[in-house]
Amino acid sequence: MGRIRWWALPCAALVLAGAAPVAVAEQVRDGRSQPVFAAEPVRETVWVETGLDGDGDGVIDRVAADIARPAGTDQPVPVIMDASPYYSCCGRGNENEFKTYDDQGRPLGFPLFYDNYFVPRGYATVLVDLAGTNRSEGCVDVGGPSDITSAKAVIDWLNGRATGFDAATGGNPVGAGWSTGDVGMIGKSYDGTIANGVAATGVEGLRTIVPIGAISSWYDYYRSDGVSFGFDPVGLAQNVEEGGRPDCHQVKQELVAGAPTNGDATPLWTERDYVPTADRVTASVFAVHGLGDLNVKTVQFGPWWDALAAKDVPRKLWLSQTGHVDPFDFRRAEWVDTLHRWFDRWLLGIDNGITEEPAASIERAPDTWADEPGWSGEQAQATTLHPREDGLGTEPAPGGTASFTDDPSLDEYDWAARPDQQSPARTLFSTAPLSGDLRLAGTGSVTVTAVPSTPTAHLSAMLVDYGPATTRDYLGQGEGIRTLQTESCWGESRPGDDACYKDTEATTTDVDFEIIARGWADLANHESLSAERPLEPGKRYAMTFRLATTDHVVPAGHQLALIIGGTDSAFIVAPRQPGQIGLDLAQTSVTLPVVGGLPAVTSARVDAAANKPPQVRPDRVPARPEVQLNRD
Structure with a gap:
């Protein structure tokens, strides 16, 4: 029964x-x-x-x-x-x-x-x-x-x-x-x-x-x-x-x-x-x-x-x-x-x-x-943007290449902090300021066609929202909360089993950019995640890898950027032989989970006065995580 x-x-x-x-x-x-x-x-x-x-x-x-x-x-x-x-x-x-x-x-x-x-x-x-x-x-x-x-x-x-x-x-x-x-x-x-x-x-x-x-x-x-x-x-x-x-x-x-x-x-x-x-x-x-x-x-x-x-x-x-x-x-x-x-x-x-x-x-x-x-x-539309020599836009690049040299001493915060400056360690492609809000909700991906200079190559990619914002300080010690000395009680307290807990409050920070999705890959696993293949220097390899799930609104006036680099030292282990990696821009793209439609998107030309690359004040750069990652 x-x-x-x-x-x-x-x-x-x-x-x-x-x-x-x-x-x-x-x-x-x-x-x-x-x-x-x-x-x-x-x-x-x-x-x-x-x-x-x-x-x-x-x-x-x-x-x-x-x-x-x-x-x-x-x-x-x-x-x-x-x-x-x-x-x-x-x-x-x-x-x-x-x-x-x-x-x-x-x-x-x-x-x-x-x-x-x-x-x-x-x-x-x-x-x-x-x-x-x-x-x-x-x-x-x-x-x-x-x-x-x-x-x-x-x-x-x-x-x-x-x-x-x-x-x-x-x-x-x-x-x-x-x-x-x-x-x-x-x-x-x-x-x-x-x-x-x-x-x-x-x-x-x-x-x-x-x-x-x-x-x-x-x-x-x-x-x-x-x-x-x-x-x-x-x-x-x-x-x-x-x-x-x-x-x-x-x-x-x-x-x-x-x-x-x-x-x-x-x-x-x-x-x-x-x-x-x-x-x-x-x-x-x-x-x-x-x-x-x-x-x-x-x-x-x-x-x-x-x-x-x-x-x-x-x-x-x-x-x-x-x-x-x-x-x-x-x-x-x-x-x-x-x-x-x-x-x-x-x-x-x-x-x-x-x-x-x-x-x-x-x-x-x-x-x-x-x-x-x-x-x-659940209803987001997969929408593709393309890195171009003039930034990030809706139209595929007519051609062109970009390259970076893997520097395992740097991480995503180093790459993102100076978007208006060239860096040999990463490539950065940005839209112009958006004409309307852009909501991304779901799991995106990056597709690259890459040419390594060594037999091993790791890739990192991230989406960055450039623009002023006040967010929870999730990179800080409390990961967005502060523990107070006051308490509140939730249920019945009994000897040896207290129902009272210290209250908390939100901690906030003012920033000029936020990394909203990240992904990492080994180019040697381009054919299969279950078996890597040695890379042939100078040969082209195509690979698609995931970005972490997000739900984020990039406000009108902000700029969305795609950064692609080598070893992100904040998270991944460097390859045995870091080297230079070239990208075929015509065969490289990012697929975004867009909700509510894509506002008008144009690339941000470095040399165009109307479409300047993103700006970041040094005092508004997000701090590196204070917490110990992967602790439980």
Whole structure:
């Protein structure tokens, strides 16, 4: 028999410990679940079998699921789950909270506000230690079968399809009769990535996911179209395992072998790409991503969203100007309210109208948001602009070439800071000041026909909005927010589990340009990302590579520029033999995702008084990132 949904039982009663029965109608009032479960929650740990033996000890691995659920009711409740590798190594949230336990080893402190806020409203909160982390057995494999299965197994247990125990080894079987089996997964970064990966299995019982700054392809986290970002998954695995587990040596060796430093795509990366199986997703999706996120870059969001849209998965989207920041810390009150109604709709079945509200919300200026019925990036028109000797325009170049010499000591900020000056290390093509606003929303690409002077060549490309603006300071230490000393509380505080968090505010900066999309590639992978080919100096090679997903309005009067260079030292590793690269302009272009049409675009001639190249004041150059990129 399937799980009973309590909202389908209008005559049932919800019983509080030590209190009179509470009618269902009292728990749901004004279209929202109410905090009627005032008793101390039941807090327990269940160890769930994953069906895997990642550490090779001959025993099926068990993962620890720490649970907080309403006490005093015999009606089953749905689950909000955050499956994470960070509960003991690194902490969660802006204040780096860790799990804590009492003297008997029972869970006490739950990071983040989910248990404080939602358990009194009739939800259980389940925080899962991914395999190989904290109190779970097994090994971390960075988005692979072990990671995904260890979270999916808990959903299976909640639905009666897997076995749980009251101890890490041995112990007695434990069921989840208190649960409806309906699960919503949520989490930022690695946690949200696991939500994406589990949803892509199509597991029954997962009703919604809320991925925040999440990965959809681990290849795109560590590599980009054949180039390496200079770090590898084994380092992250060892970090979350708090130094690495000796019995997981074989798994680490497989990570090293499967992730070659040359940037080639391999079966290891294919296994960790959730986009191709997005057609299995049955859960609704509420995605959040920072357009300034240079850790989990926006290329993670765009293809995943496109795949969900192709299947018409119920979905909602927030795009902020921040970097790698949780919406609890950049739009707190609105976030808690929206998340509350989202979970009420998909886990409690409350018809509260949230699916009829604007589905997309985009931050256009610090703390200024624009709503639209659906994300316009889904209707963007692919529009091609062409680099020319006189700038960037709609007409292909009649001919001509450009060239640059790869200088691995420079980066994109060096290239963009002096657009009115020639540079041997990059080429820059700019429009004249735009006659109207230009909105780019979606994932673009660059096509080059390049001639290398050495057997190895790396390429970097970026779109730059030149013109004065005030933006969130997403390159600064807080990635667009500042933590204050005041606090606000969200839910019930209990001994050892505080519901109060420091407030935040937006940090802003005045700039004369903003890099709005980036992409990198190894020209040796022009035929295939799975195998590079040595380049023949002097030979022409054609290659198309992606730019990161964006949603940006270039205002009228600003200028849009395309920069193409070699090694962007802020992100990628230099080739073995950096050299000069020539571009055939007639066979080079940029494809933009344009919403609402392209305003009149003319090239900016360096020698034309009416169309001067962009100008940048030295005091209004964006700072290089102060944050450590690719930290989780």
